[in-house]
Amino acid sequence: MSGYLFLAILGLSLIAFYVGRSTANGFVAAGGAQIHSRPIYHGAFAAVWVGIPALILVLLWLLFQDPVIDRLMLSSLPSSLTEGASASRMSLYLSEIRNVASGRIFGEPSPEILAAAERLQAWQAIAQWTMVVVVLALMVLALYIARSRMAPAFRARQNFERALDLLMIFSAVVAVLVTLGIIVSLTFEASRFFRLVPPQEFFFGLNWEPQIAIREDQVAGTGAFGAVPVFTGTLLIAAIALIVAIPVGLFSAIYLVEFANARVRGIVKPILEILAGVPTVVYGFFAVLTVAPAIRQAGSLMGIAISPNSALAAGGVMGIMIIPFISSLSDDALRAVPQSMRDGSLAMGATRSETITRVLLPAALPGIVGGILLAASRAIGETMIVVMAAGLTATLTANPLDGVTTVTVQIVTLLIGDTAFDNPKTLSAFALGLVLFVVTLCLNVAALRIVRRYREKYE
C-alpha cells in the first residue's frame, strides 16, 4: 500500500515537472516576454514542491501511525484486562491483538482481544485511507499553487536552488542527528537502568550475573550487575590484540616505507588491506574453528590446561584483524616525515636503521600513537570475533589462558532473544553500550587530534 503511494508521489512529481515545463514553454511560445528561468527550472520547481512535502508527510505519518494506534488501543481496552497489568503484560496484549488482526491466531483468543483486533483492523484501514487522501490532496494543492506562481518573470531557478540548498543542509545535519540519536537513546535507556541498579554497583561491583528472569516462570540467577570483570575482560582481550598487532604492523610499515621498492609496496600493501576487508564474522569462525583448538592442543602438549574460549585465541585473532590499521597509519606517519630529515641523518653517516630509530620514529611518533589509539578503539568495540570466540561468564582475571567476557559480548547476549525494555537485564546492555560509546569516542577524538596536530607541523 505505502509502496504504491511512493510510486504515486513519484508519478505526480513527474507530471508536475511536465506541467511546469510546458507552462514555461507556453510563455516562450506566446512570444514577446523574455522568461527569467529556463523552462526546465519551472518544471523542477513544480516537481520539488509537489514531491518533497508529500514525501515528508508520508514518512512522518508512517512513523507515527502505529504508536498512535497502539496508544489508542491500550486506552480503549476494557478495564477488566488493564486493571493492575504491568507494562510488559500490556505489550503482550498489543502483540496478541496485532497477531490476531493479521490472521495469525494461536489458541483461543478472548472475546475482548477479538473485538480489539477488529477495532485495530478498522483503525488501520481508516488511517491508511486518510493518509492516501490527505497526501493526494496535498499534492494537487501544491501543484495548483506552484502553477499559479509561474509567470515569465518568476525566478524559478532561484526557488529550485533554494530547495536544493535546504535538502543538502538537511543531509549534512543527518550525520549530527545520528550522533544525537545515539547519545540520547543510550543515555535514556541507561538512566532507566541506573534507576533500577545504582551506578556505584555497576561501575565498582565485582560480580556480573545479569541473566535474571524476565518472565516469572524462567529459571535464572538472582542477578548482579557489577561490570568491573566485564571491563577488565575487554581490556585484556584488547591488550592481547595490540601486543600481536603493534610489532607486526609497525615493522611492516617500517620495511615498506624504508626498505621495500615500489613493486614490493604495490603488491604487499593491498594484501595487508585485505586483512581489514575480511568481515569480522569470518575472523570469529576462524578463531573458533582453527585458532582456539590449535592453542588448546599446544597447551596440552606443554601440560597446561587452556580454556576452550581463552582470551588468547580471541585476542590473537583480533590482533590479526587490526594489523592493517596500525601498518597503514604508521606508514602514513613515516612517509609524512620530510625527506630532508632523512637525508640529513644519512649524510651525517648514520645507517638506515639508525636513521629510522633515532630520527624517523621519534618524528613520526604522534602519528603512530594516533594509529595505535584508533586500533585500540577498534579492538574494544569489535564484536563478532569475541561473540564467537570469547566466553560468556565474567571472570576477574588477568590470565590470558582463561575465558573472559567483553562488553560487546554481553550486549549481544543480553539483547538476543527475550527483550523487554523494563527490566535491568535488557537495560544493562544499554548502560554497557553507553560506556563503550564514551570510551571509544574519547580514544577516537584523542587519536584524531594527535594525528591532525602532527600533520600540520610538517605541512
Place this chain on the structure above:
Amino acid sequence: MSDAAPNMPKPFDWSSPQAIAARKRRYAADRRLRLYGLISILTAIGLLGILIASLVVGGYSAFVQTHIAVEFTADAENVPVDDPASGNFRAVVANAVQQLFPELEDDRELRAARDILSSGAPNILRDHLTDNPELIGQSFTLKVPASDPFDQLNKGVIDRNLPEDRRRVSDVDIQLFESLEQRGLVSTPFNWALFFNADSRFPELAGLSGAIVGSFYALLVCFLISFPVGIAAAVYLEEFAPRNRWTDLIEVNINNLAAVPSIVFGLLGLAVFIQLFGLPRSAPLVGGLVLSLMTLPTMIIVTRASLKSIPPSIREAALGIGASKHEVILHHVLPLALPGILTGTIIGLAQALGETAPLLLIGMNAFLTSPPGGVMDPATALPTQIFIWADSPERGFVSRTSAAILVLLGFLIFMNAIAIYLRQRFERRW
C-alpha cells in the same frame, strides 16, 4: 704544514679494529631491522594465507552434495491424481527404500536404511510430482540428497576405518551405503541447493537463498538512503558551506561517527527504529536503515575526496560563461566526480555487506525456511546466516559455514573488483 697543530685531536682511525667492529655492529643492526620487517610482513601474509586456506579446505566439500538415485513408484493409492500435493509421500519413500534393500525385514534396519535419505526426501518428491503430474502411477528414478552423516561418510570426513563407537554411522549403516555405492546409485553433483534453498535444520537441505535475498534487500535500502544523502551532504560541506563553528562541528562529528563501533549502531536501531517507531524486528528495512547510518560517514568522506580532486579550472570556466553555482555542481563537477563517488559507494556497500553485529541486535538472525518477499518480511543476511550456521552442532554445518563464508567473500571480491575496474576505467588525472 708538516707539523700538525698540537691542539688538533688525533684523526679517527677508521681502519682500527674497534672502528671495524663498531661498523660491523651497526650494519648488523641494519640487517636485523630489515629482517624484522620482512618477518612481520611474511607473518601477516602467512596468517591471511592460513585463514583462506582453512576456509577453502573446510568449505570446498560443501559445494558438492551426495545424492542417491532412488526408484520411486508413485502409486495412485498414496498420491491422489487430482491433488498430488496432499499425497502420503512418506509412504512412497518407505516403499522405495524397501525396494532398494529387499533383503531387509527388520523394522529397525529399515528405519536405518530410510535414514540414508535426507528427511526432506518426501518434500522433494512432492514438489517433483506436483511439477510432473504425469508421473503419478508410474515408476521413475529421482536423485535425492543423502542425509548429513552419509554425506560426510561419502566425502571421507567420517573415517570408515575408525572403531564403530567413535564414529556417527554404525557398521550396518556403512554396509548399506556400500551396497548402494556398488550398484552405482551414489553420485556427488554440484550442490545447487546451497544457492537456491533457504535455511533448514538439516545441513543437506540448508542453503543461502534466504540470506542472499535478505542481504540484497538490506543493501538496497542502505544504498537508496546513504547514496543520495551522502552525496548531498558532501556537496554541501565541500562546495557551499561557510567555514564556521557549525560546519566544523558537523565535520568533526562525521569523522567521529566513522569510528563508532558498529554494535552501537545496532543499539541505536533497536532503541529508535524498533522500540520508538515500532518497525518490525528482523526486517531488512531496519537492517538497511542501520547499515545506511553506518555507511553514511564513509560515503560523505569519499564523495568529498572525489569532489576535491576536480580542478578549480572546471568550476571557473563554467562560472565564467554564466552558469549558476548550482549549475556548475550539477552539470560539471558531479558528473566528473561520479566515477570516484561510485567507487567509494561500492566499497562502502561491501563493508555493509560484511557487517554482522548490528544485524544481530535487530534480530536478523532468525531461523527462517523461506526467503523474504519484501523489505518488511523477517529475513537473515549472509553474515548472520554464517553466524547461525557456525553455532549449529551438526557436522555438515561446519563445512557449510566455510562454504557460506567463501560465497560471502566471493561477493565482496566481486564488488571490490567492480570498484577497481571503475576506478581504472573512468578515473581522470588532471
